[in-house]
Amino acid sequence: MSDRVKQVAAEEAERVKAMTVDAFQSRAYLYPFKGVFYFTTHKDLWRPLISKLTPTLTLSVGITTxxxxxxxxxxxxxMAFTSGPIAAISAALLTLSESSTLINLLAKTFLIxxxxxxxxxGTLLSQNCTNLVGEGRQIQGGGDNIARLGKLVKKPFAKFTPNAIVRYLLYLPLNFIPVVGTVIFIILQGKRAGPAAHTRYFQLKGWSxxxxxxxxxxxRGGYTSFGVTAFVLEMIPxxxxxxxxxxxxxxxxxxxxxxxxATTSSRVRELAQKAD
Incomplete structure (x- = not known):
């Protein structure tokens, strides 16, 4: 039995190591920061946020407070019994996480x-992915990237589900473990949040x-690293x-x-086949 436990532990350690290497090499954790920079330098992308700014900020301040x-x-x-001198910090992080979950639940379901x-x-259009966006909505001729967005053909972005809330509540007690528990909690939330960020992309691709x-x-490593970074940013009050x-x-x-x-790779394969 002890040999079996050691074997399972070794396999799990290798899996985590491989995912960590994949996460680092993917550089996906940089995209949330790229998003901040790109958003601030492309004013046409501000309009959807500005249109919802007052109700969302009111909701955010109210729930966090x-x-x-x-x-x-x-x-x-x-946490004073489990975390000792860092109980105040751990409790603050936990409260921010809980606030973030409630805010996202209500805002993404009813407001934004x-x-x-x-x-x-609009961001995809700015990156010349017109054909991809056209799979999910009508695209108009003139104006900036937001103005070109027409009527939705496919309804995107899955709302919060009961399963997501249940998983969140199941993971919540991890925060009572000093430092390590909070880190594990954030990683688990990031593992879920990463793929969820591409729900619209998957829909536009028409994937099953x-x-x-x-x-x-x-x-998996890239999605987890993206999700962790995004989740931490969304914990900021x-x-x-x-x-x-x-x-x-x-x-x-x-x-x-x-x-x-993907387009470049397919073109390379086509050229190679023609050369043969």
């Missing part, structure tokens, strides 16, 4: 879903559930919904790069 008033002190008191879709599609699973598994938009831009930039590489 309420959570710190109601949940922070009790959680800090419990269409605005995020416009941001994603099985095709999506195969793609995500092939690039009062700015998390702004980062939801910049993360959407980053996800679209990544999708555009994937498309360009």
């Amino acid at each position: 309420l959570m710190f008033l109601v949940a922070y002190v009790p959680q800090a008191a419990i 879903e269409d605005a995020l879709v416009d941001t994603f599609d 559930k099985r095709e999506r699973e195969i793609h995500v598994e092939e690039f 009062f700015a998390n919904l702004i980062f939801a938009f910049t993360n959407t831009v980053g996800a679209a930039l990544w999708a555009a790069d994937v498309e360009k590489k």
Whole structure:
């Protein structure tokens, strides 16, 4: 039995090592930061956010303030027994995470879903992925990239599901483990958030559930590293919904790069076949 346990542990360590190397080599963790820079330098992408700014900021401030008033002190008191001197920091991170989850749940379900879709599609248009965007909506002739977005043909971006909430609640107690537990919690949330960021891309590609699973598994390290970075940014109080938009831009930039590489590879294969 002990040999079996050691074998399983060794296999798991190798799997984690391989995923870590894949995450680093993919450089996908940079795309949320690229999204911030790209968003700030392309003013046409601001319009979907500006149209929702007042209600989303009001929601963000209200929920974060309420959570710190109601949940922070009790959680800090419990963590004083498990985390010792860093209980205050751990409880603050936990409260921010809880606030972020509630804000994203309510905002993405009721306020900003269409605005995020416009941001994603507008970014793809700015990267000359017109044919891809055309698979999911009508594209108009004139104006900037947001103005060119016409009527939606496919309804994108899956809303929060009960399963996602259940998983979040199951992982929540990890935060009571000092430092390591919080890190594991963020990684697990990032593992879910990464593929979710490309929901619209998968839909535009017309992939089946099985095709999506195969793609995500092939690039698991990259999706996890993107999701972790995006999740941490969206934990920042009062700015998390702004980062939801910049993360959407980053996800679209990544999708555009994937498309360009796939197109280049297919052209190379075609030229090679013709040469043969």
